[in-house]
Amino acid sequence: MAEATIRSAAASRPGPLLRDLLGLGLIALGGLAGYLLFPDNLAFLTRLISVALLVLSLDLIVGYCGIASLGQAALYGAGAYTAGIACLNGVTEPFLLVLIGAAAGAMTGLLMGAVMLRAHGLPQLVLSIALVQLLHEAANKASWLTGGSDGLSGMVPAPLFGVFEFDLWGRSAYLFGLGLLLVVFAVLRLVVRSPFGMLCRGLKEDPLRISALGIYAFPVLLKMFVISGAVAGTGGALAAIATQVVGLDSVSFELSANALVMLVLGGIGHLYGALVGTVIFMALEHVVAAANPFHWMTLVGAVLIAIVLFAPRGLSGSLDQLAGLLTRQGGRAGR
């Protein structure tokens, strides 16, 4: 049904679909450029993709539903741990592992959404922190299953398509990740433009009006939570497959907060913003930490403050504005 709507929407307004195809093309091009330009950095770039999936998933609930969350890593970690545990127990096919991770993320999203949607505003934010801390502690306590503080290691995913191994140089892991990102991104573009996506945005802008239309918000938002969980879980599973280690860090408050920082940096409420923010934040951190491992945090902090001060709508928001100025179509169309 969603597809039909998309098609009709596309027929009446060819712009957005073309834009999406262009966007996907740009992401693919950027990804391949990364592969060719930084052949020695693929492990980092794969991690970047995995975190980008987490930030995308956060954008779905923050940017499209207006639900503040500082606990998104719970979904990411659920995917990572479940994929890792499955891999240790003999399920080594990477595509299957990603599906398992996505399913685990979706399940956790369902639970987390069910709890978080009971509250609004700040209490909701507090609930999200509490949930990620609870899960973190559970993963720590259940060390027979998760490895606790020592981390979960020793998984050996089967080669991709039975040929390309996940090795030290990380070529197959990166291309696998890039493929996943493209698929997820394409699906998410469809989701956020579907009537369901519009409804979510409506709930964010004016919940009273939507409820006056006779629509009950809870199941709609819960559905978005499940989708968001699947996306975050995919990212977690990718990390588990690529690094073959899962640590408590992947269900931490810190990672959740970082994801939110990246999202704000890139711009909330456009999927592109999530990607831009992740790339800028992680690349900055990576380069500065390598250049000066002793005082890098100070410099990263300073740059972040500068970006937030000078580009309050996020980097992609500023880019949109710039594009709007250039094409005279107005920045509003970009939202």
Place this chain on the structure above:
Amino acid sequence: MNGTSFGRLLRSGALALAGTLAAWSGAASADTIKVGIIGPFSGPFALQGKNFQAGAEAWLAQNGKSVAGHDIELVYRDLPTANPQQARALAQELIVKDKVQYLGGVYFTPDAMAITPLLKQGNVPLVIFNAATSAIMTSSPLVVRTSFTTAQTASPLGKATVDRGIKKFVSVVTDYGPGVDAEGAFKKAVTAAGGEVVESIRMPLNTTEFSPIMQRIRDAGAQGVFAFLPSGPPTLGFVKSFSDTGLKQAGVKLFATGDLTQESDLPALGEAASGMVTSFHYAVSHDSEINKRFVAAAEKAIGAPDLLSFPAVGAYDGLFVIAKMIAATGGKQDAEKAVEAVKGLAWESPRGPVKIDPETRHLTQTIYLREVAKDAQGRWINKEIASFPDQGDPGLAK
């Protein structure tokens, strides 16, 4: 401080740029051997990382930056807290991108465990400067360790405590590899000596508030407490809390591995730690000529004498081992040959005589029983009161 750090940043940035340019032009000098050092250089454990750096630089200052005609270049990478995933990513990048021939450092066990699976594929040996779980050595044949294991440092404590007339113990450890090792080793040793451990408490790695733990110790009604936590802010908090909650005044004796009374914490602990008995492989105040020279060089490298602590000696000896490896392989990348060359290697370290056990690739060394006391100048030190020579790692000889 900001001015200098910024200057250093600029300089290192320029260096990094120059390095990249050199690599691009394909003219990277073949005679520089890179050693990647992973440690906590920022964040709460930054002091331990600084000690890695001080130890390594002290060795270079004393022995020169080149070995058998090959220059050594240290590449530092920051890993602020235990984070296996990040550890693996850093090691991977050091091997693939920076083309290091040797990996060193590693403060936390989980990080070491995440790195070891890469060594064979990368043809790189790992010399561990700290991470103290016995089992790391079995995870790859390319690992050599120049620090200690918690089983090694905790075992001699068992008999020593019972000899002091204390029989009933509570053991309190951090709930991860080294903690579990320490708990097991102490229990075994204390039971063999005729004492008993009535309760074993395990705390999460990120615990910072210890009052509830102290209450459980009080409730258990033991005469003595055995504790292990990884050195850093947690140990400082733990020892302070033990004193502040009145357990020390109530006559409960606290015994621990030397992690809890590292020298850099002693000025802050002061009276709270006074009289505490610990067992460890190294005290900064160890009385030997070679240690005096080491301490002088390391203090110069770290900047302030108060900051020097045990990770420095692990790094110092680690560089010694890496230099031997470079000499043995003639500067060529051959991890297996490098590790083979140092098996059985014996030398005089600042901590005393040490030897790399050819079987376990771990150090056989003297473990000292020490008491926190003031020296002649009124500074708090770990005063050595007994020594147990030639201690291997009991954690592996199950």
